[in-house]
Amino acid sequence: MSTLENQIKAIKQIYSEIKKAGYNITPIIVGKFALTVYSQGMYPANIISLLFPDLNLLQKVLKNLGFEQIGDFWTKGDLVVEISKKFELIPTGTFNQIEVNGDIINVISLEDLLIDMMNECIAGDEVVCDLIKTLIKSYKQAIDFHKIYQNLKNKQAVIKFREFQKEANL
Missing domain, CATH: 1.25.40 (Serine Threonine Protein Phosphatase 5, Tetratricopeptide repeat)
Incomplete structure (x- = not known):
């Protein structure tokens, strides 16, 4: 399985766990990983950057999925996740929902x-x-x-x- 496939699998797991916790919203992919999504993997990013309003919940989800916090990052094997709730990263306030292997992921516009x-x-x-x-x-x-x-x-x-x-x- 490629790095990108592993990253998408991890995002789906994170979304699933957040949904199980009763949240109706899921994190938005931002930063260079958003570029990876839009370039369909031609520009690979090694860090998945996620934007979400409830950092405590997201940290709990990552911990439950086996990620370990190292400074500002969460790691599990070769996966690295960065989380933020700085919604000023989205100047227009919009994001796109993109279908990836039958699942919908939220990506910065x-x-x-x-x-x-x-x-x-x-x-x-x-x-x-x-x-x-x-x-x-x-x-x-x-x-x-x-x-x-x-x-x-x-x-x-x-x-x-x-x-x-x-x-x-x-």
């Missing part, structure tokens, strides 16, 4: 992921800039650029997005 990645791009990370270009080309029909422009705080980021959007339409 592509727009929010692109906004987050653009911060790294304008800081000089050319690899991230290239990844943004790839995502824009792959998903240009599905991306709500108006939502992106509404939520960008940095003028330089707006300019870069417009440039990448133009490139994608060539």
Whole structure:
């Protein structure tokens, strides 16, 4: 079983345990692992980053599933999970539900992921800039650029997005 398959299996187990605890909401995948989901594994991330309002419950679930806390991370074999309740990581406040092997997982919206990645791009990370270009080309029909422009705080980021959007339409 590949690392990505193991990661998806772990997410499904976490979702199942949270549901058993009586919660109707499940964690949202954020960060580089969201990029892994959108790139369908082409950009592998070794850390599963989850956003959830009840950190105590999520920590209890991870512990019950055999994860061990090491600093800010929870590990089990080669799996690493990072948890947060910083909902400001989702500027537009939206997420997508994506079907993976018949199960639904919550992933930060592509727009929010692109906004987050653009911060790294304008800081000089050319690899991230290239990844943004790839995502824009792959998903240009599905991306709500108006939502992106509404939520960008940095003028330089707006300019870069417009440039990448133009490139994608060539």
